[in-house]
Amino acid sequence: MRAATAARTREPIVRDGEHHGPLLDEVKGYKIIDCEPCGFRHVLPLPKPDALKAAYSQAYYRDEKPNYLARARDDADWSKLAWNDRLTLFEELLAGERKPLHVLDIGCGPGWFLSAAVARGWQARGIEPSEQAAAHAQSLGLNVANVMFDETTAACVQPAHVVHLNNMLEHVADPIALLQLAIGATRPGGIVCVGVPNDYNGFQQAVRRNGEEPWWLVPPHHLNYLNFTSLEDLLGRLDLEIVDTMTSFPMELFLLMGENYVGNDTVGKDCHARRKRFDLSLEKAGMGDTRRKFYRALANAGLGREAIVIARKPKFAR
Ligand SMILES: [Zn+2]
Numbered sequence: 001m002r003a004a005t006a007a008r009t010r011e012p013i014v015r016d017g018e019h020h021g022p023l024l025d026e027v028k029g030y031k032i033i034d035c036e037p038c039g040f041r042h043v044l045p046l047p048k049p050d051a052l053k054a055a056y057s058q059a060y061y062r063d064e065k066p067n068y069l070a071r072a073r074d075d076a077d078w079s080k081l082a083w084n085d086r087l088t089l090f091e092e093l094l095a096g097e098r099k100p101l102h103v104l105d106i107g108c109g110p111g112w113f114l115s116a117a118v119a120r121g122w123q124a125r126g127i128e129p130s131e132q133a134a135a136h137a138q139s140l141g142l143n144v145a146n147v148m149f150d151e152t153t154a155a156c157v158q159p160a161h162v163v164h165l166n167n168m169l170e171h172v173a174d175p176i177a178l179l180q181l182a183i184g185a186t187r188p189g190g191i192v193c194v195g196v197p198n199d200y201n202g203f204q205q206a207v208r209r210n211g212e213e214p215w216w217l218v219p220p221h222h223l224n225y226l227n228f229t230s231l232e233d234l235l236g237r238l239d240l241e242i243v244d245t246m247t248s249f250p251m252e253l254f255l256l257m258g259e260n261y262v263g264n265d266t267v268g269k270d271c272h273a274r275r276k277r278f279d280l281s282l283e284k285a286g287m288g289d290t291r292r293k294f295y296r297a298l299a300n301a302g303l304g305r306e307a308i309v310i311a312r313k314p315k316f317a318r
Contacts, residue, residue: 016046018037019033020035020037021033021034032044038176040226041199041230043220046173046223047173047220048173052172052173069110076112078280079112081288083112083117084116086310087116089310090162093243101122101123101161102123102162103160104125105117105126105166106178107165107167107171108127108137109130109137110140111133111137124143126143126144127153128144128145128146129148129149157185159185159186159187160185161187161191162190162191163183165178165192165193171221179234189313191310191311192312193310194231194308195306195307196226197306198303198304198306199225199226200227202303203252207255207256228245228299228302228307229302232245232309235311239313243311244309245307246299246306249278249304250305251271251305259271279291
């Protein structure tokens with residue numbers, strides 16, 4: 001069992017409709033609560049789904065991530081390590097299934113994960129609301145639909161062996177409903193892989209106690225603040241069996257070592273280059289397995305920049 005990261009004494013309880021829980025923080029007019037019915041931390045008030053649809057179909061990659069594609073191209077060799085780690089694990093977990101394996105990537109962005117899957121012989125499909133990101137994925141020859149993943153589109157997708165949701169849950173107003181649709185798009189006995197920022201983690205809390213503001217709170221882009229515990233609980237409540245956890249380099253180590261990249265793009269780029277070098281150096285030495293063991297141990301301690309949880313849908317699911 002992981003220890004709870006936040007002491008829960010004397011915080012005022014905030015209520016809004018069905019949501020209620022202790023107030024943790026207030027940022028840009030949003031309250032962040034540890035919501036008891038939802039079982040994870042999220043902002044209040046929650047935006048309306050229509051507002052989010054407009055934000056993610058047009059503005060997100062244009063306004064919030066203008067350099068995203070260029071940076072992602074620079075990171076291509078490095079980010080393939082993480083995608084291949086996941087795909088290797090999925091292939092092991094689905095060893096008895098007839099090939100080719102099918103993956104559905106919900107919120108596939110510019111298509112980097114899907115490209116890695118296709119290179120390994122997977123049948124890959126993606127759903128992506130951003131026009132710019134979907135167009136990029138399609139230019140790579142990928143089967144990507146430029147739509148929101150909602151009840152209407154979910155009804156049209158063929159269930160896949162693996163449904164992948166990376167950096168999706170933190171953006172949506174109702175992550176439980178999204179997961180229910182995603183589970184519906186997963187074959188019985190198949191895998192649901194969810195990756196989110198690992199927020200309010202122990203290293204972040206340490207930096208905060210030493211005087212830094214909670215930089216990881218970025219409403220309205222991030223509405224939900226999950227970690228390993230809340231994500232595993234949530235997937236368990238949706239009748240999935242947790243089979244593994246993974247993470248990526250704990251970027252807060254740089255802050256704890258005195259290199260403050262918060263709001264400083266130059267330092268941030270340097271720290272990012274160094275974490276890439278760390279991963280690639282192990283790979284170059286033929287010690288990718290050591291890298292994977294290191295990150296799995298961090299994940300078990302509730303640490304690492306991302307909380308990635310791999311769960312299985314029961315074989316005889318409804
Ligand atoms: Zn809630």
